[in-house]
């Protein structure tokens with residue numbers, strides 16, 4: 332244990348260098364390090380990795396050793412030479428063929444989110460997102476900025492489904508949703524969470540409602556769900572009629588918007604909802620005093636640089652739901668990275 336001053340300086344260095352850790356992860360994914368090692372029949376040395384990836388020997392060795400210190404790679408020494416292999420973490424999350432791969436999310440974080448975060452101080456000063464600074468696009472229409480090109484739209488859609496490969500099933504099992512025969516996932520994107528819902532509750536009819544260009548991309552580029560068909564409906568949930576349903580899912584939708592816009596959306600959901608039906612809000616929840624957990628506080632800053640919204644406490648969601656007319660508001664209480672709140676009409 333060093334002195335308190337040493338510990339303080341150590342902590343400062345850890346924070347200051349945090350972005351370098353992210354970049355090691357992003358670069359190793361971008362270059363295909365983990366996919367290469369997953370396909371190799373045995374651990375590979377840095378020279379072999381560099382030769383197969385077409386990268387410099389020097390840079391590759393530095394990157395692989397940094398990955399090993401971060402426990403993204405295992406390293407063993409054979410006849411004085413280091414040989415690298417994937418760890419359980421990288422095999423599960425950083426290899427494209429893995430069913431729990433997070434590569435698309437990491438690609439989005441590296442190429443889009445990171446560039447917006449470069450303007451965090453400006454976002455705090457102005458209180459708004461940074462698409463203008465980072466990409467030179469107007470940010471007045473949020474999702475026109477998010478989907479500023481077809482490539483960017485696909486990157487976002489692919490990125491969003493990654494987390495549901497890991498947490499989707501558990502979240503959809505937080506409450507027994509089998510009592511809701513007709514379910515509509517509002518802002519359901521490519522249908523990743525709807526897919527988990529349908530596989531848990533095969534008797535339900537699930538429709539994804541999203542913007543027309545997203546529905547078109549979902550039908551064109553994303554594989555059909557296992558366990559039954561998911562319907563897709565194109566529209567604007569602030570303006571167009573919402574389909575009648577017993578349950579509406581709003582997953583990572585309210586956090587994109589101001590309280591005023593959330594109230595407007597929830598009032599429309601309440602109006603469309605069948606009697607006895609409900610709404611399931613899925614979000615990352617802040618502690619009741621808003622002072623933790625750190626990942627959710629960082630997500631809230633991410634909402635500042637990338638959206639018009641913020642992360643909220645359970646009480647803040649309860650207040651929005653109650654103001655829209657919902658009652659019997661229940662917390663899932665799982666306190667994972669994401670949690671669910673169920674409310675009834």
Ligand SMILES: C[S@@+](CC[C@H](N)C(=O)[O-])C[C@H]1O[C@@H](n2cnc3c(N)ncnc32)[C@H](O)[C@@H]1O
Nearest residue numbers: 491518519520541542545566567568569582583
């Ligand atoms: C942050 S994403 C969440 C996607 C998905 N629910 C999830 O958790 O992965 C927000 C979604 O809301 C959709 N969306 C945004 N504005 C919308 C609008 N006015 N009408 C319908 N969908 C909208 C976006 O296209 C996107 O799919």
